[in-house]
Amino acid sequence: MAETAREPILEVRHLVKHFPLTRGVLFKRQVGAVKAVDDISFELFRGETLGIVGESGCGKSTVAKLLMNLEQPTSGEILYKGEDITKLSGRALKAVRRNIQMVFQDPYTSLNPRMTVGDIIGEPFEIHPEAAPKGDRRAKVRELLDVVGLNPEYINRYPHQFSGGQRQRIGIARGLALNPEIIICDEPVSALDVSVQAQVINLMERLQDEFELSYLFIAHDLSIVRHISDRVGVMYLGRMAEIGTDREIYEHPTHPYTQALLSAVPVPDPEARDRRERIILHGDVPSPANPPSGCRFRTRCWKAEQRCADETPLLAVPEVLRDAEGPVRHPSACHFAEERTVVPA
Amino acid sequence: MSDRTERPTADEPNATTGTTGPVETTSSGAVRIDKSAEAPADRDTPLLEVRDLQVEFRTREGVARAVNGVNYSVNAGETLAVLGESGSGKSVTAQAIMGILDTPPGHIAGGEIRFRGEDLLTLSEDKRRAIRGDRIAMIFQDALSSLNPVLSVGYQLGEMFRVHRGASRREARERAVDLMERVRIPAARERVNDYPHQFSGGMRQRIMIAMALALEPDLIIADEPTTALDVTVQAQVMELLAELQREFHMGLILITHDLGVVADVADRIAVMYAGRIVETAPVKELYAAPAHPYTKGLLESIPRLDHKGKELYAIQGLPPSLTALPSGCSFHPRCPLSTERSTTERPPLHPVLDASEAPVAGRGSACHYWKETLHG
Ligand SMILES: Nc1ncnc2c1ncn2[C@@H]1O[C@H](COP(=O)(O)OP(=O)(O)OP(=O)(O)O)[C@@H](O)[C@H]1O
Ligand code: SF4
Ligand code: SF4
Ligand SMILES: [Mg+2]
Numbered sequence: 001m002a003e004t005a006r007e008p009i010l011e012v013r014h015l016v017k018h019f020p021l022t023r024g025v026l027f028k029r030q031v032g033a034v035k036a037v038d039d040i041s042f043e044l045f046r047g048e049t050l051g052i053v054g055e056s057g058c059g060k061s062t063v064a065k066l067l068m069n070l071e072q073p074t075s076g077e078i079l080y081k082g083e084d085i086t087k088l089s090g091r092a093l094k095a096v097r098r099n100i101q102m103v104f105q106d107p108y109t110s111l112n113p114r115m116t117v118g119d120i121i122g123e124p125f126e127i128h129p130e131a132a133p134k135g136d137r138r139a140k141v142r143e144l145l146d147v148v149g150l151n152p153e154y155i156n157r158y159p160h161q162f163s164g165g166q167r168q169r170i171g172i173a174r175g176l177a178l179n180p181e182i183i184i185c186d187e188p189v190s191a192l193d194v195s196v197q198a199q200v201i202n203l204m205e206r207l208q209d210e211f212e213l214s215y216l217f218i219a220h221d222l223s224i225v226r227h228i229s230d231r232v233g234v235m236y237l238g239r240m241a242e243i244g245t246d247r248e249i250y251e252h253p254t255h256p257y258t259q260a261l262l263s264a265v266p267v268p269d270p271e272a273r274d275r276r277e278r279i280i281l282h283g284d285v286p287s288p289a290n291p292p293s294g295c296r297f298r299t300r301c302w303k304a305e306q307r308c309a310d311e312t313p314l315l316a317v318p319e320v321l322r323d324a325e326g327p328v329r330h331p332s333a334c335h336f337a338e339e340r341t342v343v344p345a
Numbered sequence: 346m347s348d349r350t351e352r353p354t355a356d357e358p359n360a361t362t363g364t365t366g367p368v369e370t371t372s373s374g375a376v377r378i379d380k381s382a383e384a385p386a387d388r389d390t391p392l393l394e395v396r397d398l399q400v401e402f403r404t405r406e407g408v409a410r411a412v413n414g415v416n417y418s419v420n421a422g423e424t425l426a427v428l429g430e431s432g433s434g435k436s437v438t439a440q441a442i443m444g445i446l447d448t449p450p451g452h453i454a455g456g457e458i459r460f461r462g463e464d465l466l467t468l469s470e471d472k473r474r475a476i477r478g479d480r481i482a483m484i485f486q487d488a489l490s491s492l493n494p495v496l497s498v499g500y501q502l503g504e505m506f507r508v509h510r511g512a513s514r515r516e517a518r519e520r521a522v523d524l525m526e527r528v529r530i531p532a533a534r535e536r537v538n539d540y541p542h543q544f545s546g547g548m549r550q551r552i553m554i555a556m557a558l559a560l561e562p563d564l565i566i567a568d569e570p571t572t573a574l575d576v577t578v579q580a581q582v583m584e585l586l587a588e589l590q591r592e593f594h595m596g597l598i599l600i601t602h603d604l605g606v607v608a609d610v611a612d613r614i615a616v617m618y619a620g621r622i623v624e625t626a627p628v629k630e631l632y633a634a635p636a637h638p639y640t641k642g643l644l645e646s647i648p649r650l651d652h653k654g655k656e657l658y659a660i661q662g663l664p665p666s667l668t669a670l671p672s673g674c675s676f677h678p679r680c681p682l683s684t685e686r687s688t689t690e691r692p693p694l695h696p697v698l699d700a701s702e703a704p705v706a707g708r709g710s711a712c713h714y715w716k717e718t719l720h721g
Contacts, residue, residue: 055575163663193430194602198646198659205656220576227648227657246653264580266605268647270629273609280584281577283531284545 008043009214015040015076017062021289034289036062038238049215051229053222058235060218064186068102098128101180103171105187111159117170118155124177131178144173165196182214222265226250234258237296238288240315244330252327254337257297263342277342303336390462391418392596393564398456400437409667411437413620419596426607427600429617430664435600439566444477482557486569488549492541498552499537505559524555547578564596616640619665619675626708636697636710636719638680682714
């Protein structure tokens with residue numbers, strides 16, 4: 001899919017976001033920081049879907065907000081077609097933002113209940129009037145409704161008159177209004193019923209082909225991410241643990257966290273029950289305000305050694321696998337990376 | 346090494362009764378005799394049986410028929426999964442069993458809820474309360490809102506023993522510590538006086554499980570017990586629940602919308618749609634060959650490897666409004682097999698027959714065309 005242009009449309013370099021933890025009401029002093037995103041780098045190519053998976057609190061949504069400019073990074077760069085958007089302001093920033101849009105998780109609260117569907121979908125035109133001349137806007141909104149499979153006659157209805165799946169379509173229509181190149185999707189289907197999720201996923205795939213969109217698809221459902229993604233990144237406690245093509249990650253994971261995560265996903269096949277290898281992790285994810293030294297995963301990792309506490313593993317093709325060939329050779333932030341197949345075929 | 350990769354093998358459902366056999370192997374490998382084998386009279390009576398349950402809610406749009414003739418049963422030592430989408434009536438059924446329905450606006454409009462053969466709906470208030478408070482326990486999706494935020498976890502656990510068992514304060518506290526250890530809360534003795542918000546989500550859910558287990562009930566109803574948890578924590582909690590269930594030989598009703606969780610832990614499954622059970626079967630048989638178009642659609646819409654890059658199968662349309670249920674079969678507006686008959690005649694839960702026309706134990710489908718669905 002992304003073979004034609006290997007020039008990344010978005011490049012994230014050493015992105016860091018620390019939220020200060022303060023004490024005191026009158027005289028606030030900083031007593032620490034929540035290291036929500038702590039040195040993350042990745043690329044997104046044109047027309048591709050990069051899936052990001054990880055458990056709650058691992059920093060997935062913070063990455064989305066940073067890319068959307070809803071949060072300022074503590075450090076690091078976000079390059080859009082080679083230009084660092086964290087340094088932009090005013091008109092230049094506005095021009096870039098037109099091209100990066102977002103679809104949110106919760107179709108119940110992300111739409112203003114007092115606005116009609118037409119106003120909601122057309123709202124981006126108020127901020128970017130150059131995108132559609134005033135007279136054309138209603139027609140444009142009708143067209144968008146049609147594109148996402150909703151009846152254009154619904155233009156004057158209110159959000160509460162729609163089901164969850166329909167509201168998510170409204171959110172997608174709004175995301176498409178400005179003809180963006182990139183759409184950041186933060187858990188776009190997780191609030192929807194199983195029978196409706198498939199409808200929305202199909203819609204998103206169709207729109208991607210039609211408009212050559214790039215998706216950053218954040219979700220915790222590993223099977224949906226696998227279905228839609230060309231590449232997948234696995235996050236743990238503010239860092240990227242492993243990244244690669246869907247096949248590299250799902251069939252040839254080399255990072256212990258990825259292996260545990262994949263093995264924990266319930267497989268909808270009762271016959272696989274007895275054949276499955278289950279890695280049950282102990283304990284909970286540590287607090288991002290006080291993450292472990294060295295490898296972030298070491299407090300729950302069964303392979304941890306002294307080196308893991310002393311030395312932070314970098315996200316790169318692991319030394320031990322440098323001479324390997326095929327899909328096991330991909331970036332994995334582990335000193336002792338090795339292949340282990342955990343999902344029954 | 347801290348990973349435990351073994352998984353106790355699930356017992357084969359007993360072909361004739363659809364329940365697990367009387368002899369089973371515990372997780373430690375020791376053979377244990379099923380309690381119900383000692384009391385043969387109990388064997389034919391399910392632990393819990395819901396018969397033709399009807400629950401209605403008065404709403405501004407009219408009467409919502411949230412539960413519309415539900416039938417299911419669960420035996421001791423068995424896990425029954427109740428699967429359905431949001432609003433299908435899974436939780437309302439559970440609330441009716443537990444006697445915690447919101448009344449008004451809700452009320453039970455008909456049916457029976459039999460516990461060891463006795464109908465909870467007609468039993469005297471005292472007896473009913475004794476069973477519900479003592480023999481049946483419930484675990485909710487959201488532990489934080491079901492635990493009292495201003496009381497310590499130890500107090501809340503201990504309260505079960507003080508109120509129901511007349512334990513002294515000291516005893517109650519000791520039992521609370523024991524329970525916390527049972528559900529593997531690290532440093533239980535030091536943490537017994539902590540408040541719910543001081544525990545992580547996974548630990549709170551384990552505390553809820555401890556609370557449900559406190560009086561060693563015969564039946565646990567778990568309503569989406571892991572939906573709010575991360576997958577690696579969900580795996581811990583489900584494993585714990587399954588292990589304790591085996592150990593205490595409890596019946597477990599697991600309410601979920603996750604086909605993966607069902608495949609992982611349940612013996613039997615009841616699929617709900619628009620307030621009714623549309624299909625029920627031993628888990629392996631249902632996944633291998635569903636006999637209802639709705640179940641079939643759900644299974645087909647799961648993303649699978651060989652579907653990559655292709656459209657996912659999607660059930661068309663939306664679940665119906667409960668105040669205006671479609672005529673005949675409630676699924677007909679979304680069903681690819683729907684016929685004229687489907688729109689006029691409501692299908693009962695037909696027994697599903699095998700190739701030699703003999704009924705398959707524990708299998709039923711509420712579809713006129715279950716045969717075509719099963720074989721098509
Ligand atoms: N207190 C109430 N007042 C009015 N209607 C209610 C009330 N409680 C539940 N209902 C309605 O009953 C129907 C069934 O709800 P129920 O909670 O059993 O669904 P569920 O299958 O558990 O769904 P979910 O997966 O969302 O938990 C819904 O339409 C719901 O809106
Ligand atoms: S670096 Fe060490 S602790 Fe981290 S994942 Fe690898 S083995 Fe485990
Ligand atoms: S009865 Fe008709 S509409 Fe209902 S599930 Fe069967 S075929 Fe479909
Ligand atoms: Mg519910």
